[in-house]
Amino acid sequence: MNSYAVVDPRTGTTLREYPALADAELTAVLDRVAATYRSWGRTSQVEERAGLLRRAGQLHLENRDELAAVISREMGKPVAQARGEVEFTAAIYAYYADHARTLLADEPLAVEMGPGTAVLRRSSLGVLLGVMPWNYPCYQVARFAAPNLMIGNTILLKPAPQCPDSAAAISALLVEAGFPAGAFESVHATHAQVERVIADPRVVGVSLTGSDRAGSLVAEAAGRHLKKVVLELGGSDPFIVLSTDDLDATVSAALAARFYENAGQICTGAKRFIVIDDLHDAFVSRMTAALARLAPEDPAREETVLGPLSSEAAAERLEGQVLRVVEAGATMLLGGPREGAFFPPTVLTDIGPDNEAAREELFGPVALVYRAGSEDDAVRLANDTPYGLGSYLFTTDPVQAERVADRIEAGMVNINIVGGDEPGLPFGGVKRSGFGRELGRLGVEEFVNRKLIRIGPGGEPSGRNEPAAGVTPVR
Missing domain, CATH: 3.40.605.10 (Aldehyde Dehydrogenase; Chain A, domain 1)
Structure with missing residues (x-):
């Protein structure tokens, strides 16, 4: 029951x-x-x-x-x-x-x-x-x-x-x-x-x-x-960074897509950060530095950014997932023990292709960061998941943006934007x-x-649900 x-x-x-x-x-x-x-x-x-x-x-x-x-x-x-x-x-x-x-x-x-x-x-x-x-x-x-x-x-x-x-x-x-x-x-x-x-x-x-x-x-x-x-x-949404004119702004967008809402418990929140090789180290350094200043606080306070997870059971489950990702070879750059349902911001890198735990949906304030050697490598990493809900792509090249967006296996692709949801835009995914x-x-x-x-001939429409003005017949 x-x-x-x-x-x-x-x-x-x-x-x-x-x-x-x-x-x-x-x-x-x-x-x-x-x-x-x-x-x-x-x-x-x-x-x-x-x-x-x-x-x-x-x-x-x-x-x-x-x-x-x-x-x-x-x-x-x-x-x-x-x-x-x-x-x-x-x-x-x-x-x-x-x-x-x-x-x-x-x-x-x-x-x-x-x-x-x-x-x-x-x-x-x-x-x-x-x-x-x-x-x-x-x-x-x-x-x-x-x-x-x-x-x-x-x-x-x-x-x-x-x-x-x-x-x-x-x-x-x-x-x-x-x-x-x-x-x-x-x-x-x-x-x-x-x-x-x-x-x-x-x-x-x-x-x-x-x-x-x-x-x-x-x-x-x-x-x-x-x-x-x-x-x-749910999903394991990739956040792909291929180029940027403003790395600080891109990192801020990444943090907003994962850590600054609902303690990362977002179906379309970024879970896997896939960063081109020449930006990877600086991206990780700035992300980790920002998160080191972020601690879980009382959700009843107006100024709180990171609250607890939804329950202690949820925090315990996430803790077990993080442990298995690390046991499979990943490096924890930032993290620490949880206190009940309060879970600290966590950053994991060096995630190998055989790290099965990293393919799960980690529902909380945890970032999995991957290094991509090329555009093709980034797309391969992005699609290497059983899920396909949302995704994020940051690049200064509009031609590349169109090309990569078409290759991402997801129901939604956000290019150079976070928080672009609207009631009039469809929401949904593919795969699992x-x-x-x-x-x-x-x-x-x-x-x-x-x-x-x-x-047929001679029949008159009732006028119910009349077409909007300017609507032409569909062929």
Whole structure:
């Protein structure tokens, strides 16, 4: 049975515990979200749903301090960073509110072999299950829920066991925004109950953000019941430095991509730093010097940059991974003992090609630094991983940037930029980082019925979901 509890990462003290959902309660929730889909999801208009999303975003902003405090208490994120997460969450709701009509507009299709017209209409599918992680308790939920509520799908959320309070707060805000009961429900489900939900014929799809092991289990269960799945399973993102006009700025970008947010517990955070040979030593020296001045501190303080990991268990797991990387031949240039969940910034170099531990996702403030002899060597190192989520590339040569970006095996490439995420840009990966996309237009396309409506001579379109001005038929 899963245990849902809020445990202060700073002290390990259990602040609040919740029982797992009883089977009868789960039945009632499933009945409610299915009924709400049939009533509200199938009959509400896109303008109405957009208005509810807009209000949800506003409520997140109005309650940002309270939500940030909840996030920080649950998983140790510095409160200023948690507030930034809530603000980006609000921007996601606002994006889908502002673009709802365009994103769901009928798409004219060219008809070339007969009379009449044709359109592609995007409509809702049904009840969706979201299995969400702990590292971004608000943002991850919005990434999944906002586009699907815009479509008219209803949501059953299984939050991370350590984040029940943030899930409850999000549910309350969506009710306050005007969403009907059953449009979005959070449940403290066990693993067995998750399988039951997936098997329910009224549930049409599953979205999971988590480990590749969890993704495999959910995908297997969904496959048995022919359910659509979207998976975001983390990564081992490379940060490639091939040339720079300002090494200090490049090092600062590297630190921001790994150490200056959420204690490095970021799916798309840079994990492996691949630096061209003539810049390697200076890069490592400046990175190590900067990190030597950075120590974990209380996440409740506004000025804290590096807080604890999400739990002592997470810190213990990371400690074991670092030890295995070192035992396999790597050199630790910076590091030290952890104190509970507080983990010191760590820099590892001299990582050989047979160092299997270095191929894992190290979720925390640890940098693996590699020396690349050439562009080809850098690309080889970047792709030498079972993961393929995000990546970073720094170079002063725009031609090289295009060339290398095309060769990187990842769902996202950031060239000379860190922190370039936006609600309108798609998010997702390849290889063992999962499949499917969230955010932007592609986030709408995952759980939607793309229905062809073919109209013969004399048929008149209803005018529903009229195409946006200037849209021409797709061929």
